[in-house]
Amino acid sequence: MNTRGHAANGGLHMVPFRGLRYVPERIGSLAAVTSPPYDVVVRPDGLHHLESADPHNIVRLILPQADTPAARHQQAAETLDRWIAEGILALDPEPALYVYEQRKDDILQRGIIGALALSTPDEGIVLPHEDVMPHVVADRAALMRTTSANLEPLLLTYRSDGTATGATAVMERIVLGSPLLSTTTEDGFSHRLWAVTDPDDLTRISADLARHQALIADGHHRWATYLRLRDEQSVPGAWNYGLVLLIDTARYPLRVRAIHRLLNRLPVSDALTAVKDRFRVQDVEGPLPRALEALAAAAGEGNAFLLAGDGRFHLLDRPDPALLSRTVPPGRPDAWRQLDATVLHSALLEHVWRIPDTPEDITYIHDTEAAVVQAERRGGTAVLMHPVREDVVRELARQGVTMPRKSTSFGPKPATGLVLRSLHLG
Known part of the structure; x- marks a missing residue:
């Protein structure tokens, strides 16, 4: 993996990684082990529902339950290690970017999951639009540090010129093939995932994304967590990157909710x-x-x-x-x-x-x-x-003005549990 802090040309720099994914033969169903993002789970009802859906539901990693924060984080790390040792989760054979599709009724969303080089707001590459709560960042940082894993992707958006070129062209060709996985979750959304491993495709995606900046649509606390953990490292490496889903909203507009x-x-x-x-x-x-x-x-x-x-x-x-x-x-x-x-x-x-x-x-x-x-x-x-209109959010972000915390909810959000990123195995 290239270990630069960010792309030399000042744009998005996304690299492939070996995804850590559930082994279908070792679980009841893929839908039963997925979860909404950690901050969308309505506790306690939603947490108990997910825990009872399958003993290997990802919520046991993103929202572990124990008496103290340290015990929760350690429990998540031990659970993750055990699932890997038991073959519940396994690394993909080679590094890849992943095309991810969500579909329900008239909603179709496609994007690319990868490891994105981290950048601060003053670099103008990834733009936050909301303030964060320090105690949440501290908790997510402790969990990520202890598990040494990115357990769920952030949702980022960028805007192309709307034509089917570059990364979009690669995505729309890839989805014509057989997916790595396909499932439908109880909210009615179907989810499909494909791996992009061809060097020419990866180069084409990289060159296209390098021309763009991104807006954080969902995951401000996790992005702040990524930056905190990167700054703790003495040398560049895997912590200089974070797991994200990148959506071109010119092709696939998100819905904004309050x-x-x-x-x-x-x-x-x-x-x-x-x-x-x-x-x-x-x-x-x-x-x-x-x-x-x-x-x-x-x-x-x-x-x-x-x-x-x-x-x-x-x-x-x-x-x-x-x-x-x-x-x-x-x-x-x-x-x-x-x-x-x-x-x-x-x-x-x-x-x-x-x-x-x-x-x-x-x-x-x-x-x-x-x-x-x-x-x-x-x-x-x-x-x-x-809800706030997306154009208002984007314009404020471009001005470097952050909105009050938890001002918006962009969606649909990626399902948690389809692909994880280990920072010491992949």
């Missing part, structure tokens, strides 16, 4: 009392899809949020301009100051509700229905968000 907030210790009644006279508050009719339509309509006019957790839905919109002027930090682009996530964190969480951004107080949930259900169970408040 990430919702669950305020664990704030009852809906208290939330509504505190926000009175600072936002317009309206009760809206359910069920949930209908309430979300009301949120979408209001979001088209300005900042809007939907509160749930007491069996009803409450729309907050038309914030008091004086409140925003007083609480939203100046010195940032207007697009950043007008983001729902900015207004939520700066005005509502910090000044109106006075809720600290800690795991005990705020849970970030991708699934809308799950956020409502959990709020009702805990007696808390679900703050349902409307």
